[in-house]
Structure formats: C-alpha cells, structure tokens
Amino acid sequence: MTAIGDNTMAIHVLLVEDSPGDVRLTQEVFRDANKAIHLDIASDGIEAMAFLRREGVHVHAYRPDLILLDLNLPKMDGREVLAHIKEDESLKLIPTVVLTTSDSEADIVRSYQLQANCYLTKPVQLDAFENLVKSINDFWLTKAKLPQQPKTG
Numbered sequence: 001m002t003a004i005g006d007n008t009m010a011i012h013v014l015l016v017e018d019s020p021g022d023v024r025l026t027q028e029v030f031r032d033a034n035k036a037i038h039l040d041i042a043s044d045g046i047e048a049m050a051f052l053r054r055e056g057v058h059v060h061a062y063r064p065d066l067i068l069l070d071l072n073l074p075k076m077d078g079r080e081v082l083a084h085i086k087e088d089e090s091l092k093l094i095p096t097v098v099l100t101t102s103d104s105e106a107d108i109v110r111s112y113q114l115q116a117n118c119y120l121t122k123p124v125q126l127d128a129f130e131n132l133v134k135s136i137n138d139f140w141l142t143k144a145k146l147p148q149q150p151k152t153g
Contacts, residue, residue, distance in 0.1 A: 014066070082111065
C-alpha cells in the first residue's frame with residue numbers, strides 16, 4: 001500500500017458526471033489544489049463502464065486511483081455503475097466516492113449497501129462546493145493509504 005498523493009506519480013481520478021458546470025468546476029478546483037491530478041471524465045454510466053473496462057476508445061485508459069460518481073446519470077445510473085464496479089474483481093478495490101446532489105436517506109443507504117467508500121452531497125453554494133472538492137483531494141489523494149492500481153492493461 002502507498003499514499004497515492006506522494007508526488008512521485010500522476011494521480012488518476014475518474015469523474016462520472018453529466019453536468020458540464022460541475023465538471024468544469026471540479027476540474028478547476030483539482031487543478032488549483034493538486035497539479036499531479038489527471039482528471040478523466042465520463043458523462044454517463046455506459047461511458048464510465050467502458051472506460052473502467054478499457055473498451056473501445058478507452059483501451060489505453062489508465063486505471064483510476066479514485067472514482068467520483070454521480071448517482072443521477074443518463075443511460076446507466078450511478079447506482080448501477082457502483083454495483084458493476086464493486087462486483088468486478090479487477091475494479092472493486094478502486095475507492096468510489098458518491099458525489100451527488102441527492103441527500104435522500106434511501107440513496108445514502110443504497111450506496112453503502114453497494115459498497116460505496118464514501119457518500120458526499122454536493123453543496124449548492126460555489127465556495128462550499130470548492131471546499132468539498134479540496135477536502136476530497138486532502139483526504140483521498142493525500143492522506144489515505146490505498147492499494148496501488150495497475151495503470152495499464
């Protein structure tokens with residue numbers, strides 16, 4: 001195990017998010033917080049699974065060190081994506097953080113039942129959202145010790 005934020009290598013984060021505004025803001029905050037982060041984007045659940053399984057145009061994709069997953073996605077929702085990730089032996093050790101607008105108790109419980117590593121509700125205020133993304137970097141990409149992921153297939 002190693003801390004992935006040890007500044008010796010790029011940190012790969014997969015953001016599964018269909019809101020262009022949230023994608024842009026997350027990119028900007030991560031860029032300011034940690035230059036080592038490479039943020040890949042999937043705008044729906046089907047694309048996320050193709051990326052993670054290295055299918056089609058994603059055949060050479062890096063294995064992410066962290067997945068940030070919205071629940072309300074087109075084509076395949078985040079709950080289905082989370083279930084597929086945690087059922088797959090090659091993917092289930094990748095920390096998967098649910099980052100969504102829903103604060104529904106049912107969504108929280110279901111996400112943890114599906115083995116989410118963390119559940120965070122997106123704040124509506126810009127500065128609070130920025131602080132949340134910075135805290136994700138501070139904890140998951142700097143302090144947490146995680147198993148090393150194979151980077152290429």
